[in-house]
Amino acid sequence: MQPEKSSRTTLVLLIFLHFLACQVSSLDTIKQGDNLNSSSQLVSAKRIFTLGFHTPRNTNNSYLAIWYTAGSYGPVWIGNREKPISKNMNPVLTISNKGQLIITQSGGESFELFAAGSNKNQSLSAILLDTGNFVVSSNGEILWQSFDHPTDTLLPGMKLGVNHRTGRNWTLLSWFGESNPAPGAFTLEWDPSVRNLIVKRRGMIYWTSGELKDHYIELGNLRVKQFENFPSEVDIFNLNYNLSNVTSANEEYFTYSLIIDRTWTPEERKVISGWKINYDGDIYDTNRGTIDRPSLCYGYKTEGSSVPKGCALWAQPECRNNRETFVLRSGDFRPVNGRPAPSVYDNDSSLSLSDCREKCWKDCECVAYINGQGTDGCVYWKGKNLEFYQSPDGSLLRKYFLDSPSSSKGMKKHVMIILVVVSVIVVLILGIGLFVMRKVKQGKREEELKELLTLEGYTEGYELENGGAKSHDLRLFTYASIQSATSDFSSDYKLGQGGFGPVYKGKTPEGQDIAVKVLSRQSGQGLLEFKTELILISKLQHVNLVKLLGFCIHGDDKMIIYNYMRNKSLDFFLFNPSEREQLDWNKRFNIIEGIAQGLLYLHKHSRLKIIHRDLKPSNILLDENMTPKISDFGLARIFKQNIDEANTNRRVGTYGYMAPEYAMQGIFSVKSDVYSFGVLVLEIVSGRKNNCFRQIEGPLNLIEYAWELWRKDSALELMDPTLRDSCDINQLQRCIHIGLLCVENQAVDRPTIEDVIFMLKNETASLPMPKNPAFITRNSVFQEVEKSTKEKLSANELTLSEMGGR
Numbered sequence: 001m002q003p004e005k006s007s008r009t010t011l012v013l014l015i016f017l018h019f020l021a022c023q024v025s026s027l028d029t030i031k032q033g034d035n036l037n038s039s040s041q042l043v044s045a046k047r048i049f050t051l052g053f054h055t056p057r058n059t060n061n062s063y064l065a066i067w068y069t070a071g072s073y074g075p076v077w078i079g080n081r082e083k084p085i086s087k088n089m090n091p092v093l094t095i096s097n098k099g100q101l102i103i104t105q106s107g108g109e110s111f112e113l114f115a116a117g118s119n120k121n122q123s124l125s126a127i128l129l130d131t132g133n134f135v136v137s138s139n140g141e142i143l144w145q146s147f148d149h150p151t152d153t154l155l156p157g158m159k160l161g162v163n164h165r166t167g168r169n170w171t172l173l174s175w176f177g178e179s180n181p182a183p184g185a186f187t188l189e190w191d192p193s194v195r196n197l198i199v200k201r202r203g204m205i206y207w208t209s210g211e212l213k214d215h216y217i218e219l220g221n222l223r224v225k226q227f228e229n230f231p232s233e234v235d236i237f238n239l240n241y242n243l244s245n246v247t248s249a250n251e252e253y254f255t256y257s258l259i260i261d262r263t264w265t266p267e268e269r270k271v272i273s274g275w276k277i278n279y280d281g282d283i284y285d286t287n288r289g290t291i292d293r294p295s296l297c298y299g300y301k302t303e304g305s306s307v308p309k310g311c312a313l314w315a316q317p318e319c320r321n322n323r324e325t326f327v328l329r330s331g332d333f334r335p336v337n338g339r340p341a342p343s344v345y346d347n348d349s350s351l352s353l354s355d356c357r358e359k360c361w362k363d364c365e366c367v368a369y370i371n372g373q374g375t376d377g378c379v380y381w382k383g384k385n386l387e388f389y390q391s392p393d394g395s396l397l398r399k400y401f402l403d404s405p406s407s408s409k410g411m412k413k414h415v416m417i418i419l420v421v422v423s424v425i426v427v428l429i430l431g432i433g434l435f436v437m438r439k440v441k442q443g444k445r446e447e448e449l450k451e452l453l454t455l456e457g458y459t460e461g462y463e464l465e466n467g468g469a470k471s472h473d474l475r476l477f478t479y480a481s482i483q484s485a486t487s488d489f490s491s492d493y494k495l496g497q498g499g500f501g502p503v504y505k506g507k508t509p510e511g512q513d514i515a516v517k518v519l520s521r522q523s524g525q526g527l528l529e530f531k532t533e534l535i536l537i538s539k540l541q542h543v544n545l546v547k548l549l550g551f552c553i554h555g556d557d558k559m560i561i562y563n564y565m566r567n568k569s570l571d572f573f574l575f576n577p578s579e580r581e582q583l584d585w586n587k588r589f590n591i592i593e594g595i596a597q598g599l600l601y602l603h604k605h606s607r608l609k610i611i612h613r614d615l616k617p618s619n620i621l622l623d624e625n626m627t628p629k630i631s632d633f634g635l636a637r638i639f640k641q642n643i644d645e646a647n648t649n650r651r652v653g654t655y656g657y658m659a660p661e662y663a664m665q666g667i668f669s670v671k672s673d674v675y676s677f678g679v680l681v682l683e684i685v686s687g688r689k690n691n692c693f694r695q696i697e698g699p700l701n702l703i704e705y706a707w708e709l710w711r712k713d714s715a716l717e718l719m720d721p722t723l724r725d726s727c728d729i730n731q732l733q734r735c736i737h738i739g740l741l742c743v744e745n746q747a748v749d750r751p752t753i754e755d756v757i758f759m760l761k762n763e764t765a766s767l768p769m770p771k772n773p774a775f776i777t778r779n780s781v782f783q784e785v786e787k788s789t790k791e792k793l794s795a796n797e798l799t800l801s802e803m804g805g806r
């Protein structure tokens with residue numbers, strides 16, 4: 001056995017032992033007189049949830065908590081968040097004979113969670129249910145339940161809203177900090193009058209979800225509800241949230257459940273999910289990652305910036321402008337006159353991270369801050385003309401630095417004036433251009449456009465394949481024609497929601513079926529640039545790429561028009577139990593080959609060298625012959641802004657398909673596409689989704705599952721059972737092998753797409769052994785990031801405490 005393998009085996013063994021150890025107590029109920037101390041736990045009937053005492057990292061505090069038995073997602077509920085008990089004080093949960101549910105400690109005050117009226121003769125018991133609800137009841141009557149006392153996480157079935165009968169509100173309240181469950185700055189509330197979720201910071205509205213509306217989803221013709229302002233990515237990867245509002249005489253609330261497919265096994269039904277309002281204001285699912293990022297709200301206009309939809313507007317300090325944000329970076333300010341840049345320490349321990357930011361934002365002198373790193377309160381750096389430098393090796397303490405793209409020193413005013421003049425001219429030219437274009441008859445439209453582009457400086461330097469004889473086939477559609485083709489963007493025509501915006505189906509007057517992709521307005525790109533990009537992209541023609549027909553510009557709205565593909569997309573077949581059988585092994589192998597060919601063309605044979613960055617089953621469309629067509633290629637080029645910001649804000653791409661170096665550091669290359677391709681191959685072979693792996697007590701995701709089977713020499717178990725009759729075992733095994741090579745942790749180890757095609761085609765060529773894959777999930781991203789922060793912090797703690805003493 002190789003050393004690498006053996007250490008991994010040890011790890012698996014350790015996890016298993018740990019698992020056994022946790023299994024010692026598996027009761028789900030305590031009765032009056034029973035005790036639960038720090039070495040015992042309650043575990044729900046199907047082992048989904050555990051209740052016990054939890055000690056957050058780097059603290060000695062003990063809290064009564066409920067968490068998912070599987071996974072390291074942290075507590076979803078805390079009983080005594082305001083009254084931590086030292087873990088050395090032997091905290092014990094008990095139902096006293098007086099009918100109280102209390103936490104006692106040796107030699108300290110006890111904390112009462114609930115007290116039944118003492119005049120009744122009750123026999124109380126408390127049970128931890130598989131929903132995560134901890135319920136105290138007496139003779140079948142529910143007296144108290146943890147679901148009525150939410151902490152910061154909304155589990156499926158929990159309510160958020162108002163109970164008119166008891167006058168109590170169900171509201172989530174964030175933790176104070178990363179390992180401090182005390183009440184923090186953010187709340188997540190439900191406003192039934194406008195059917196909005198609202199995030200407030202210290203009582204002030206920070207972000208709203210927009211109205212909860214009916215929403216049509218392509219897969220399985222589901223009609224589920226969705227919030228207006230949720231980012232479009234949420235639609236895709238959260239197909240299985242069923243959001244709902246309930247209004248009755250006594251209660252008005254929001255809740256959600258998971259859409260569970262009938263075909264799921266009982267094991268698969270133990271899906272982990274919980275919406276958490278994080279201490280920085282972000283909302284994420286404990287298992288699936290970010291839902292939305294209110295922490296990026298700065299209270300100024302959201303249009304055209306990378307701030308999420310739904311941010312509230314606030315009065316702004318005059319000195320701040322809407323290009324400024326704070327960015328977490330490893331770096332420092334250069335010393336001024338030989339002395340370190342001045343910092344100010346505020347020791348007020350009630351200040352959380354977002355309070356520090358708020359204070360810094362409102363102080364015109366403040367250019368950086370940090371919070372809670374070994375000391376309570378905030379540290380600020382203030383001053384004009386402080387010069388920032390980035391730590392070359394990332395070893396300097398990470399702080400939040402003010403990032404103002406427009407304030408590059410000196411010349412600022414001149415640059416602004418020039419910019420204004422230039423943009424006025426450009427707008428004029430564009431205005432005249434568009435006016436001219438409108439006047440031109442349908443037939444001449446293309447000619448005119450080309451001329452216009454030449455006029456505007458579109459150079460012929462980009463001549464592509466086909467000798468450049470024919471410049472482009474791109475058609476300019478009028479807005480009116482798109483409106484009539486899609487019945488005015490009616491929801492009945494909506495095909496789905498892509499990462500870049502909604503997609504509609506339509507029919508042109510000539511009877512051609514089209515798909516209209518409406519780009520979200522955040523592309524932050526000028527019209528000219530948009531057109532130039534599109535024309536470039538339209539020149540990429542390959543049988544495995546979806547064909548671009550044209551585009552349409554209407555005010556700020558930009559649309560791209562494609563050929564409509566009758567057979568929808570790969571995910572429709574692959575992940576749909578009733579359709580899956582239609583894809584026999586031959587078709588699947590052709591699809592794998594086709595995708596590889598399309599990618600090869602993008603990576604090598606088109607002169608643009610396009611890196612797709614969002615390769616996933618829903619972006620692989622299928623025509624009537626089941627030929628795969630890659631769609632959305634080149635969109636990353638159009639959405640340049642998002643990509644430049646890949647390090648700080650939203651990353652283009654979808655978790656589960658993103659290579660680790662891209663997800664964590666924003667580094668992308670052809671090898672990150674190869675990674676996504678590897679995930680696709682494993683999914684095609686197995687008929688299972690990578691990031692929706694629902695086995696609680698097993699591997700994290702499909703990649704890990706495949707890797708474990710591979711190491712046990714039983715890779716064929718990965719095969720989708722419906723392929724049993726049609727598959728070519730050797731070919732299938734080879735595909736798994738190639739898939740595993742593509743998802744290797746180190747980008748340099750992964751093959752290029754050329755290598756992949758060679759390996760697919762040459763059945764006799766010997767393949768290298770795959771190395772450790774990257775088991776990437778949303779949570780491992782968080783954990784990695786946290787870990788690296790921690791490591792750097794401890795290396796720098798000295799600097800900070802010195803500063804604190806000043």
Ligand SMILES: *[C@@H]1O[C@H](CO)[C@@H](O)[C@H](O)[C@H]1NC(C)=O
Binds near residue numbers: 035037038040
């Ligand atoms: C917890 O309770 C059990 C039995 O009630 C006892 O054996 C054990 O020592 C206790 N553990 C602690 C840490 O008090």
Ligand SMILES: *[C@@H]1O[C@H](CO)[C@@H](O)[C@H](O)[C@H]1NC(C)=O
Binds near residue numbers: 058059060
């Ligand atoms: C926790 O307790 C141990 C010993 O009781 C002590 O060394 C350590 O500093 C404490 N940690 C914190 C964060 O208070």
Ligand SMILES: *[C@@H]1O[C@H](CO)[C@@H](O)[C@H](O)[C@H]1NC(C)=O
Binds near residue numbers: 121122123
């Ligand atoms: C209270 O209930 C218990 C059984 O649950 C019973 O043995 C006892 O006699 C009852 N006491 C009174 C005062 O009713």
Ligand SMILES: *[C@@H]1O[C@H](CO)[C@@H](O)[C@H](O)[C@H]1NC(C)=O
Binds near residue numbers: 162167168169
């Ligand atoms: C509950 O919410 C309503 C409105 O949403 C508010 O008027 C009321 O004061 C809240 N009650 C409590 C106890 O927070």
Ligand SMILES: *[C@@H]1O[C@H](CO)[C@@H](O)[C@H](O)[C@H]1NC(C)=O
Binds near residue numbers: 245246247248
């Ligand atoms: C949700 O809200 C809408 C609009 O207020 C209402 O018509 C509908 O009845 C509510 N749904 C339920 C289940 O109460």
Ligand SMILES: *[C@@H]1O[C@H](CO)[C@@H](O)[C@H](O)[C@H]1NC(C)=O
Binds near residue numbers: 224242257
């Ligand atoms: C969503 O939940 C509502 C009630 O909460 C239920 O009536 C509906 O059938 C669910 N929809 C799906 C697709 O599961």
Ligand SMILES: *[C@@H]1O[C@H](CO)[C@@H](O)[C@H](O)[C@H]1NC(C)=O
Binds near residue numbers: 347348
């Ligand atoms: C915080 O600072 C103030 C004055 O700057 C001082 O009086 C106080 O003792 C400090 N508090 C703590 C907890 O260090």
